[in-house]
Amino acid sequence: MSVAARAEALVRAGRGLEARALIEDAAFRGDGVALLLMAFWRLYGVNGPRDWVEMHRLLDRAIAAGHTPALTLKATLTANGTGVPADWEAAMRLLTKAAKRDAPAKAQLELLKAQDAVDNAGAGRALPAPQRLADSPDAVLYPGLVRPAECRWLIAAATPEIRPSTIVDPVTGQSRPDPMRRAGATNLGPERVDPVVQMLLQRLARASDTTLPQFEAMAVLRYQPGDEYRDHLDTLPGVENQRHTTVLTYLNDDYDGGATVFPESGLSVKGKRGDVLVFRNLDSAGRPDPATRHAGTPVTRGTKWLSSCWIRQRAYDSWSAR
Numbered sequence: 001m002s003v004a005a006r007a008e009a010l011v012r013a014g015r016g017l018e019a020r021a022l023i024e025d026a027a028f029r030g031d032g033v034a035l036l037l038m039a040f041w042r043l044y045g046v047n048g049p050r051d052w053v054e055m056h057r058l059l060d061r062a063i064a065a066g067h068t069p070a071l072t073l074k075a076t077l078t079a080n081g082t083g084v085p086a087d088w089e090a091a092m093r094l095l096t097k098a099a100k101r102d103a104p105a106k107a108q109l110e111l112l113k114a115q116d117a118v119d120n121a122g123a124g125r126a127l128p129a130p131q132r133l134a135d136s137p138d139a140v141l142y143p144g145l146v147r148p149a150e151c152r153w154l155i156a157a158a159t160p161e162i163r164p165s166t167i168v169d170p171v172t173g174q175s176r177p178d179p180m181r182r183a184g185a186t187n188l189g190p191e192r193v194d195p196v197v198q199m200l201l202q203r204l205a206r207a208s209d210t211t212l213p214q215f216e217a218m219a220v221l222r223y224q225p226g227d228e229y230r231d232h233l234d235t236l237p238g239v240e241n242q243r244h245t246t247v248l249t250y251l252n253d254d255y256d257g258g259a260t261v262f263p264e265s266g267l268s269v270k271g272k273r274g275d276v277l278v279f280r281n282l283d284s285a286g287r288p289d290p291a292t293r294h295a296g297t298p299v300t301r302g303t304k305w306l307s308s309c310w311i312r313q314r315a316y317d318s319w320s321a322r
């Protein structure tokens, strides 16, 4: 049995401390899998503090031990600037090396090449012109801005992480489940913002005339029949760095129901796969615009996949600002 499998069995048996000791021991002896696991602990502050310098040290040791998934993760963190300054060229060098042995790295490289993003600081191709849907709410649509393969990539990255979704309680400010938003959801953490997702985020930033530091973590939502997101504003009460823009990417279209509707204006958007909807949540005076009240109507057949980006007025640290 591998170290990871033995540790998992111990955790399941309620023997977490022994599992931890087993991993730490294996890492000390240079086991790549154990080193990568410990790097994750330092990424998220599990079994000790969050420490991204130490995380990179552990990753480097895992790479030196010949563990290719660690190299692929290093490329991801280098592309999105977690614990190191973001460096696209260095990330591409790491990814190219990893792609020789690691299937996910190879797949990433192919997607990046298809989008001309490898040598282009991840920026990729020029944007098509958007279609204006309405002035109130201030909303535009970019048809097919995201390629089918990229849509599939996001769905695959999110699928293992999907949990019942939560909303921010307006009174307590805490996240909690609510019938308001019945869907599965996940926020993509730094380890999942690989170069493919990073390239996509850069495109969404350009399409919405914003910058990546303003983005909250990208959410991927999964609506099954009966799931919906009832009428709401995306703005938050009483925050000083407001969500001024929302960018929704429709990742598939083989379902019924599940339109994005704005009841004030009657605007209804049933996005096709790869379409991107951009709307501004604040009016010209910087106040939440009531015309942006919207809902995701119930899905009646199939599964709707959507990615949602809430973009702040100023830089926002998704990983420590909650």
Ligand SMILES: O=C(O)CCC(=O)C(=O)O
Pocket (backbone or CB within 6 Å): 229, 234, 246, 248, 258, 259, 260, 261, 294, 295, 296, 297, 306, 308
């Ligand atoms: O599901 C939809 O179409 C709407 C999603 C939404 O409102 C949001 O993510 O803020």
Ligand SMILES: [Fe+2]
Pocket (backbone or CB within 6 Å): 232, 233, 234, 246, 294
């Ligand atoms: Fe919303």
